[in-house]
Amino acid sequence: xxxxxxxxxxxxxxxxxxxxxxxxxxxxxxxxxxxxxxxxxxxxxxxxxxxxxxxxxxxxxxxxxxxxxxxxxxxxxxxxxxxxxxxxxxxxxxxxxxxxxxxxxxxxxxxxxxxxxxxxxxxxxxxxxxxxxxxxxxxxxxxxxxxxxxxxxxxxxxxxxxxxxxxxxxxxxxxxxxxxxxxxxxxxxxxxxxxxxxxxxxxxxxxxxxxxxxxxxxxxxxxxxxxxxxxx
Amino acid sequence: xxxxxxxxxxxxxxxxxxxxxxxxxxxxxxxxxxxxxxxxxxxxxxxxxxxxxxxxxxxxxxxxxxxxxxxxxxxxxxxxxxxxxxxxxxxxxxxxxxxxxxxxxxxxxxxxxxxxxxxxxxxxxxxxxxxxxxxxxxxxxxxxxxxxxxxxxxxxxxxxxxxxxxxxxxxxxxxxxxxxxxxxxxxxxxxxxxxxxxxxxxxxxxxxxxxxxxxxxxxxxxxxxxxxxxxxxxxxxxxxxxxxxxxxxxxx
Numbered sequence: 001x002x003x004x005x006x007x008x009x010x011x012x013x014x015x016x017x018x019x020x021x022x023x024x025x026x027x028x029x030x031x032x033x034x035x036x037x038x039x040x041x042x043x044x045x046x047x048x049x050x051x052x053x054x055x056x057x058x059x060x061x062x063x064x065x066x067x068x069x070x071x072x073x074x075x076x077x078x079x080x081x082x083x084x085x086x087x088x089x090x091x092x093x094x095x096x097x098x099x100x101x102x103x104x105x106x107x108x109x110x111x112x113x114x115x116x117x118x119x120x121x122x123x124x125x126x127x128x129x130x131x132x133x134x135x136x137x138x139x140x141x142x143x144x145x146x147x148x149x150x151x152x153x154x155x156x157x158x159x160x161x162x163x164x165x166x167x168x169x170x171x172x173x174x175x176x177x178x179x180x181x182x183x184x185x186x187x188x189x190x191x192x193x194x195x196x197x198x199x200x201x202x203x204x205x206x207x208x209x210x211x212x213x214x215x216x217x218x219x220x221x222x223x224x225x226x227x228x229x230x231x232x
Numbered sequence: 233x234x235x236x237x238x239x240x241x242x243x244x245x246x247x248x249x250x251x252x253x254x255x256x257x258x259x260x261x262x263x264x265x266x267x268x269x270x271x272x273x274x275x276x277x278x279x280x281x282x283x284x285x286x287x288x289x290x291x292x293x294x295x296x297x298x299x300x301x302x303x304x305x306x307x308x309x310x311x312x313x314x315x316x317x318x319x320x321x322x323x324x325x326x327x328x329x330x331x332x333x334x335x336x337x338x339x340x341x342x343x344x345x346x347x348x349x350x351x352x353x354x355x356x357x358x359x360x361x362x363x364x365x366x367x368x369x370x371x372x373x374x375x376x377x378x379x380x381x382x383x384x385x386x387x388x389x390x391x392x393x394x395x396x397x398x399x400x401x402x403x404x405x406x407x408x409x410x411x412x413x414x415x416x417x418x419x420x421x422x423x424x425x426x427x428x429x430x431x432x433x434x435x436x437x438x439x440x441x442x443x444x445x446x447x448x449x450x451x452x453x454x455x456x457x458x459x460x461x462x463x464x465x466x467x468x469x470x471x472x473x474x475x476x477x478x479x480x481x482x483x484x
Contacts, residue, residue, distance in 0.1 A: 086246065086249075088245075088246075088249040093245075097242060099233075100233045100237075100238035100241060100242065101238050101242075
């Protein structure tokens with residue numbers, strides 16, 4: 001199995017706060033990977049570094065065999081936060097924006113997902129509820145045709161129906177070449193989606209296949225709590 | 233759509249939403265400003281008094297227009313930097329597209345310049361209007377015997393609209409600049425730049441006096457005003473270049 005993302009000896013600090021020290025981890029291609037860890041452990045920072053939105057202080061990040069940089073941004077789709085949209089934008093503007101800037105954007109699928117996600121084309125983004133904004137962000141991220149998808153807390157604000165719709169849309173993106181990395185705390189909602197989990201802890205990184213976890217008689221949540229020292 | 237076309241299209245849309253939509257108010261104020269007919273002898277006739285009151289109203293209109301210019305400039309200045317550097321807001325979306333930063337910066341610069349041209353045009357028109365009022369008031373002040381009081385009034389009448397522009401800029405731009413410190417990655421650049429803006433905009437009203445009332449200013453005044461203006465402008469440009477370079481280092 002080839003690696004979609006390789007992170008080698010990465011250090012990242014924000015002023016005096018050390019987020020990562022000598023972090024090395026790989027994410028295999030064609031898998032849905034849950035990126036887990038306690039608050040402020042660096043999950044979002046890691047996703048942003050993979051997306052080349054922020055740079056590590058030192059170390060290497062590869063997307064496939066190519067070092068993360070300007071060129072790899074065309075191969076990685078990062079789920080943005082709703083506040084990154086311009087205030088004047090409506091749903092159709094955001095979709096058009098993506099269509100114009102990303103040659104790999106699947107406009108027809110975006111239109112379909114707008115219907116599935118109950119998002120009106122003319123609705124102003126700032127007027128949307130948190131859940132609706134999240135749905136729009138998921139939609140835009142998934143409608144690109146790329147190798148790696150990075151979703152940061154994608155279903156945190158969604159009701160059960162739209163969680164289901166979002167998971168369905170995510171699974172529609174999976175194939176042998178596409179990797180989806182999902183950072184989340186909602187393990188019960190997403191553990192059926194994951195092929196693997198990567199857990200960031202203060203002591204290091206733990207990776208395991210979900211099939212192996214389940215074969216050991218544990219749920220993903222129980223495994224996570226055991227690794228992070230929580231009570232089961 | 234090509235990266236160039238996409239950038240141009242969305243910069244134009246942003247420009248329209250941030251600035252273009254507010255233009256009609258400015259046009260209305262300008263129309264009010266240019267209503268009076270200079271040369272009417274108002275001191276002795278009822279009609280003249282009516283014109284004088286009208287002029288006063290128009291001065292208020294000019295002030296309002298100047299304020300609007302200030303608001304536009306307030307939009308224009310942050311836009312200038314946001315345009316020069318990939319803003320935090322668009323960084324994730326646009327830069328995520330894999331297009332080079334330099335490519336987008338070029339197009340954004342064009343729109344920033346258009347914004348500047350517009351703002352500068354409005355400032356010039358306001359200046360001419362203020363000159364018109366100053367000329368009108370020369371007649372009114374002819375009765376004042378004290379030369380120094382005359383000088384004081386003339387100077388400030390001429391400078392007033394520009395002060396109306398400068399003051400909101402000074403007070404509102406500082407927080408707005410600090411707000412976009414995330415673009416600079418360093419609040420001290422933003423603060424320093426804001427501090428440089430203050431003498432720059434104070435010197436601009438002074439310049440208007442020098443340009444429009446040259447016979448009322450002394451040599452040292454002209455030198456001081458031009459000195460402050462050129463120095464602060466130079467520092468401003470140098471710092472902007474430093475910030476642009478810093479922003480080009482990718483870390484957003």
